[in-house]
Amino acid sequence: MRILIATASRHGSTRELGQWLGSSITKRLASSAVSATVDVRDAADVDSIAEYDAAVIGSGVYLGRWLRDARSLVAREQAELETRPVWLFSSGPIGAGLQPKTKSKWSEASWAIEHKVFGGKLDRSTLSRFERVVVRMIEAGDGDDRSRAEVDEWAGAICAALAASTPSTL
Numbered sequence: 389m390r391i392l393i394a395t396a397s398r399h400g401s402t403r404e405l406g407q408w409l410g411s412s413i414t415k416r417l418a419s420s421a422v423s424a425t426v427d428v429r430d431a432a433d434v435d436s437i438a439e440y441d442a443a444v445i446g447s448g449v450y451l452g453r454w455l456r457d458a459r460s461l462v463a464r465e466q467a468e469l470e471t472r473p474v475w476l477f478s479s480g481p482i483g484a485g486l487q488p489k490t491k492s493k494w495s496e497a498s499w500a501i502e503h504k505v506f507g508g509k510l511d512r513s514t515l516s517r518f519e520r521v522v523v524r525m526i527e528a529g530d531g532d533d534r535s536r537a538e539v540d541e542w543a544g545a546i547c548a549a550l551a552a553s554t555p556s557t558l
């Protein structure tokens with residue numbers, strides 16, 4: 389079985405969530421009956437998901453929307469996504485600020501098994517001038533609300549679903 393984890397990330401924190409998820413899924417499946425290869429890639433580098441049996445797609449949230457690379461991947465591969473197990477995740481909220489509008493228009497995607505929202509990471513020293521203005525307007529402070537334990541727990545749920553639905557010969 390080939391599993392794709394594709395992320396769109398402007399400042400690296402969602403990419404890192406994808407890497408955490410990838411290592412957790414790889415480790416868990418290695419000790420299960422499911423034989424699997426996990427590819428962790430930038431959404432921009434994924435031309436097609438046809439070669440994958442399952443996919444996890446995530447994006448940082450900016451002004452209430454997923455980044456373009458993740459939106460394009462989902463829009464382009466919609467037909468393929470509807471025929472395999474797919475999980476979505478967004479990364480965004482930090483502390484009390486930046487709470488609203490954390491989900492994309494795929495929040496309610498009926499073809500996705502789940503759309504998970506993880507906390508985000510904000511480091512104003514890495515932002516563009518425009519982004520700093522936006523962040524000041526919405527009074528968001530620096531912080532890292534990502535939880536590796538939460539990612540690991542989600543990886544467990546994904547692996548359990550894959551193990552339950554997949555013949556071990558794949």
Ligand SMILES: Cc1cc2nc3c(=O)[nH]c(=O)nc-3n(C[C@H](O)[C@H](O)[C@H](O)COP(=O)(O)O)c2cc1C
Nearest residue numbers: 397398399400401402448449451452480481508509
């Ligand atoms: C300009 C700007 C706008 C943001 N807008 C939102 C938002 O609407 N909702 C949200 O939950 N997080 C928002 N965030 C927080 C980011 O989603 C968070 O920092 C995320 O971890 C960034 O992911 P990345 O490092 O992969 O790009 C915003 C951050 C910036 C800098």
